[in-house]
Amino acid sequence: MSLVRLRQVVKRYGTKLSVDHLSLAIERGEIFGLLGPNGAGKSTTIKMICGLLRSDQGEIEVDGESVRRHPLSVKSKIGFVPQEIALYDQLTAVEHLRFFGKLYGLRGSQLQERIDEALDFVGLSGHRNERPGSFSGGMKRRLNIACAIVHQPQLIIMDEPTVGIDPQSRNHILESVRELNRRGATIIYTSHYMEEVEAISSRVGIIDHGRLIALGTIRELLMQVEEQEKLVIETESLTDEAVEEVKRHASVQRVERREGVLDVYLRHAQSYLQDMLYILAKHEVRIVSLRSETPNLETLFLTLTGRNLRD
Amino acid sequence: MRTIGTLIRQELRRMIRAKETFWLLIFMPLLLIFILGNALSGFFELEDRKIDPVAVGLVMQDDASAEMAGWLRSEEMAQWLSVSDFADRQRMLDALENGEIGYGVVVPEHFADKVASGSEAVWELYPGQNADLNLVAESVIGGLLERINFVQSAAIALGNPQAATAAAAGASAAEGPYVNVMAPDMSGRDYSALQYYAANMLVMFLLYAGMAAGLSIVEERESRTMDRIHAAPVKPVHVLAGKIAGNSLVGFGQALVIIVFTLAFYGLEWGSRYVHLLAACVFTVAASVSLAVIVAALAPKARTFQMIFMTLTIGMTFLSGGFTPELGEFLERLGEYTLSYWASQSFIHLMLNSADSVVREHLTVLGLTAAGLFLISALLGRKAVSHE
Numbered sequence: 017m018s019l020v021r022l023r024q025v026v027k028r029y030g031t032k033l034s035v036d037h038l039s040l041a042i043e044r045g046e047i048f049g050l051l052g053p054n055g056a057g058k059s060t061t062i063k064m065i066c067g068l069l070r071s072d073q074g075e076i077e078v079d080g081e082s083v084r085r086h087p088l089s090v091k092s093k094i095g096f097v098p099q100e101i102a103l104y105d106q107l108t109a110v111e112h113l114r115f116f117g118k119l120y121g122l123r124g125s126q127l128q129e130r131i132d133e134a135l136d137f138v139g140l141s142g143h144r145n146e147r148p149g150s151f152s153g154g155m156k157r158r159l160n161i162a163c164a165i166v167h168q169p170q171l172i173i174m175d176e177p178t179v180g181i182d183p184q185s186r187n188h189i190l191e192s193v194r195e196l197n198r199r200g201a202t203i204i205y206t207s208h209y210m211e212e213v214e215a216i217s218s219r220v221g222i223i224d225h226g227r228l229i230a231l232g233t234i235r236e237l238l239m240q241v242e243e244q245e246k247l248v249i250e251t252e253s254l255t256d257e258a259v260e261e262v263k264r265h266a267s268v269q270r271v272e273r274r275e276g277v278l279d280v281y282l283r284h285a286q287s288y289l290q291d292m293l294y295i296l297a298k299h300e301v302r303i304v305s306l307r308s309e310t311p312n313l314e315t316l317f318l319t320l321t322g323r324n325l326r327d
Numbered sequence: 328m329r330t331i332g333t334l335i336r337q338e339l340r341r342m343i344r345a346k347e348t349f350w351l352l353i354f355m356p357l358l359l360i361f362i363l364g365n366a367l368s369g370f371f372e373l374e375d376r377k378i379d380p381v382a383v384g385l386v387m388q389d390d391a392s393a394e395m396a397g398w399l400r401s402e403e404m405a406q407w408l409s410v411s412d413f414a415d416r417q418r419m420l421d422a423l424e425n426g427e428i429g430y431g432v433v434v435p436e437h438f439a440d441k442v443a444s445g446s447e448a449v450w451e452l453y454p455g456q457n458a459d460l461n462l463v464a465e466s467v468i469g470g471l472l473e474r475i476n477f478v479q480s481a482a483i484a485l486g487n488p489q490a491a492t493a494a495a496a497g498a499s500a501a502e503g504p505y506v507n508v509m510a511p512d513m514s515g516r517d518y519s520a521l522q523y524y525a526a527n528m529l530v531m532f533l534l535y536a537g538m539a540a541g542l543s544i545v546e547e548r549e550s551r552t553m554d555r556i557h558a559a560p561v562k563p564v565h566v567l568a569g570k571i572a573g574n575s576l577v578g579f580g581q582a583l584v585i586i587v588f589t590l591a592f593y594g595l596e597w598g599s600r601y602v603h604l605l606a607a608c609v610f611t612v613a614a615s616v617s618l619a620v621i622v623a624a625l626a627p628k629a630r631t632f633q634m635i636f637m638t639l640t641i642g643m644t645f646l647s648g649g650f651t652p653e654l655g656e657f658l659e660r661l662g663e664y665t666l667s668y669w670a671s672q673s674f675i676h677l678m679l680n681s682a683d684s685v686v687r688e689h690l691t692v693l694g695l696t697a698a699g700l701f702l703i704s705a706l707l708g709r710k711a712v713s714h715e
Contacts, residue, residue: 066558088560096558102551106344118333119559163555 017080019044019171019202020065025074027060027226034060036226037074042204042219044170047197049217050206051313053323057226058206059099062173065204066096078171092120095164095201097174101156102163103148109135109159110144113166120167134162138192154185161192165201172196173204178212190216210313222317229320234313241311241319243269247280247292250304254278258299265291276304285310330561334569335576342539342577352539352581356532357588360525380409381464384419384428384453387412391439398471399432407467420453429455430464442475458659469682522596525589526674527649530611530667532585533578534640537615538633540574541623544711545632553712567708571616578612598677606690607677610697611670617700618666624704624711643667666700669693 018041027035035057042048050058063069065076067087076083078090103112113131122130135141138158148156157177165172174193178186193216197203207213213220214234222230222237230237254276262280263271267288272279282288285308296303318324342348387396399410411428413419422428431453441448450472454461547553556566586604589595597604619636626632646662648654649671654662662668673689704711 063554068554068557088562091558091560094558096555098551098554098558100551102555104341104550104552106341111340115333115337116555116559119330119556119561121329121560164558 018042019079020204021075021077022061022065023075025061025064025071025076027057027064027069028072034226035064035071038223038226038228039074040221040228040231042202044202045197045200046218047193047203047205047216049213049220050204050223051208051210051213051220051317052206052223053208053317056223058208058223059175060226061223062096062175062204062206066094066173067091068096092167093170095167095169095172097161097164097172097177099175099177099179101148101153101160103156103159105147105149108145108147109140109162112148112159112163116163117166122167130166130168133168134166137165137195138162139188152185154181154188157181157185157189158192161189165196169201171202171204175206176208177205178207178209186212210317214313220313222313222320224317224321230316237313237316238311241315243283244281244311244315244319245283245285246309246311247278247282247285247289247306248309249278249280249292249296249306251276251278251296252302252304254301255299258296258301261295261299262292265295267291330565331568331572334556334561334566335573338543338569338573339576341543342573348539348577352532352536352577353584356528356581356585360521360528360585360589360593380405380407381430381460381467382428383408383410383464383468384413384422384431385410386414386416386419386431386433388436389434389438391437392434395439395442395471395475396432396434398474399468404467407463416451423453423455426456429457429460430468431455432468448475456656456660458663465685465688466679466681469684472684473682519595521589521593522678523675524649525585525593525595526678527644527647527667527671529582529585529674530647530670531640531644531649532581533608533611533670534615534618534643534667536574536578536581536612537617537619538636538640539577539619540570540616541619541626541632541636541711542629543574544570544620544623545626545629548712549629563709563712566712567620570712571620574619575612575616578615579608582608582612596678597674598680600677600680600686603686603690604674604677607670607673607693610673610690610693611666614666614670614693614697614700617697617704620704620711621700621707624707640667647671666693666696669696 020040020042022038022040025035025038026033038057038061050061052058060069064071065078065083067083067090070084079093081090083090104115107115110131113134114127117127117130132141135144138161140155140158140162143151143155148159151159161174161177164174178189181189190212193203193205205213205217217234219233220231220237221228230240254273259271259273259278262268262278265282265288267282267284268280269283270281272281280292289308293303293306314324383399385396385399387393398404399408404410413422416433419428419431419433423431431451433451433453435449435451438448438450450468452465452468454465544553547556553566557563586597590597618639622632622635622639626635643665644650644667646654646658647665647668647670648659648662649667669689669692673686673693676686676689
């Protein structure tokens with residue numbers, strides 16, 4: 017049975033449709049990446065899963081329980097890492113975890129153990145009695161995560177947890193996500209950074225204008241755009257004959273010529289690289305530079321919507 | 328309950344850790360009471376506060392009550408009340424409106440019979456345009472009505488009008504003068520500037536304690552920590568209860584500090600009715616926190632909330648005479664529609680050991696105001712702590 021299931025979920029803000037009949041199933045133990053541009057409906061979707069927003073239509077279940085009918089039971093199974101750094105200036109790191117741990121029903125020695133584990137996990141054990149005001153952006157982000165995992169939830173929902181931090185802290189957080197997943201937690205990870213989602217997700221859903229426009233493993237999704245693998249060849253003395261012969265090659269899907277630059281779209285570019293070089297050499301075309309561009313989720317999004325993810 | 332306890336402790340911890348809280352809620356009122364009480368004590372010089380007997384218009388519709396009403400004309404009363412007879416209610420009301428008299432009393436038909444038989448009996452009291460004169464008249468007439476209530480209680484208990492009258496007479500002899508209330512300048516127990524400002528500053532800063540509750544809600548919404556709390560298995564009503572209870576405790580602590588400190592260091596007396604004093608504090612804090620929740624539900628941002636609540640607090644304090652007692656007739660009348668007026672007057676009457684009926688009247692209005700605000704805040708509370 018899926019851990020999270022959305023059926024025909026709709027959410028409107030006034031007349032604006034934020035989530036449009038979204039259906040989705042997230043399996044236990046996976047890292048599910050929810051990808052989409054700003055305003056696509058990612059945050060609204062996960063807030064509905066967390067019980068922070070009520071859907072206008074449709075049904076959301078977590079671990080077989082309806083979020084609408086059993087909100088407290090569902091919430092106790094979820095750890096939510098908000099996009100904003102939602103911390104109290106007046107509380108130390110350990111006091112944050114104590115407060116949120118108690119809200120999840122933890123008490124006594126169990127609470128203390130979980131606090132120690134969470135602080136250790138995010139690497140803040142040495143700063144347990146310090147307040148967020150003295151923390152770097154990355155440390156605040158890590159404490160933000162620790163508050164959500166202190167009760168060791170089976171589902172962790174992270175809403176763009178790496179916004180505005182340095183690459184080192186980002187890598188630390190991404191590695192933490194993988195480790196949480198190895199320890200058994202199911203993760204829903206939203207981002208508009210496709211590199212992050214590609215790096216950690218076992219499955220990805222791409223959302224735009226509140227609708228799910230693509231769903232599958234990274235491999236499955238990239239197969240949809242594999243013909244868009246591209247060789248970019250910068251040349252001198254490019255001739256029409258050479259271009260025509262490149263076009264006639266069996267593996268080539270499409271060729272675009274921009275002055276001396278030739279964009280060759282083909283499947284398995286690496287395999288046919290020699291053929292391309294041979295054709296150009298035969299027509300005495302001098303090659304200045306050559307690079308291969310493989311399609312990614314950005315390419316897929318561009319193909320599906322005609323827009324870039326970060327537009 | 329455990330969750331609410333956790334939220335209350337969290338609220339208290341945040342308040343205690345914020346340095347400005349201590350300065351605003353504890354130190355400032357004590358400082359202001361000291362400064363205003365000393366700097367403006369000229370307003371409260373005894374000779375300035377001498378109040379001439381209040382001109383009371385009396386309409387007697389019950390001949391059998393002549394003896395009771397006659398008490399109003401007694402020698403003891405003459406220093407406080409100057410009673411004139413009117414033939415009917417309308418003429419008396421006209422005189423009240425023209426300012427010819429300062430207060431009006433109508434003794435309705437069969438009043439004495441009703442008192443003797445133990446059934447419901449009321450005097451109709453008509454306050455005039457001057458708050459001070461009303462205060463004097465209410466205090467004095469309140470004492471008289473208490474005596475009448477005693478007669479009625481005896482009538483009910485003894486079932487015999489003669490026995491009741493005899494009991495009342497006995498009680499009168501035993502207790503001495505029946506006017507045992509204190510009004511400004513009575514028996515040398517005029518309220519001082521320190522008392523006046525202590526009551527008004529206590530009310531103003533209890534309103535600020537309410538503001539802290541509202542501000543806490545709005546700031547948590549802004550900083551998204553409210554989202555975190557709602558993402559936990561916590562009911563919205565628990566969040567609201569935690570905020571209200573935590574800040575109410577701070578308010579009670581603040582009231583306790585102000586009362587004890589002014590008693591110990593300024594020698595201020597807050598009266599001898601501690602239960603009523605507690606009730607005044609409870610009602611004021613409840614009204615203040617409820618008002619804050621209502622404003623928090625309507626204000627989207629902390630800055631907007633602060634602006635609205637500060638304006639309300641300072642405006643109400645000003646209109647109720649909290650900054651200066653001399654406001655003029657119109658503003659004084661307007662002030663009677665404010666929470667601060669009923670709260671500060673309750674405290675002042677407690678300080679003056681005014682008649683029970685007067686204190687009860689003020690506490691009743693204050694309590695009803697608090698209850699009304701609490702009901703509205705209960706309706707809007709979910710919206711206030713909402714994360715949507």
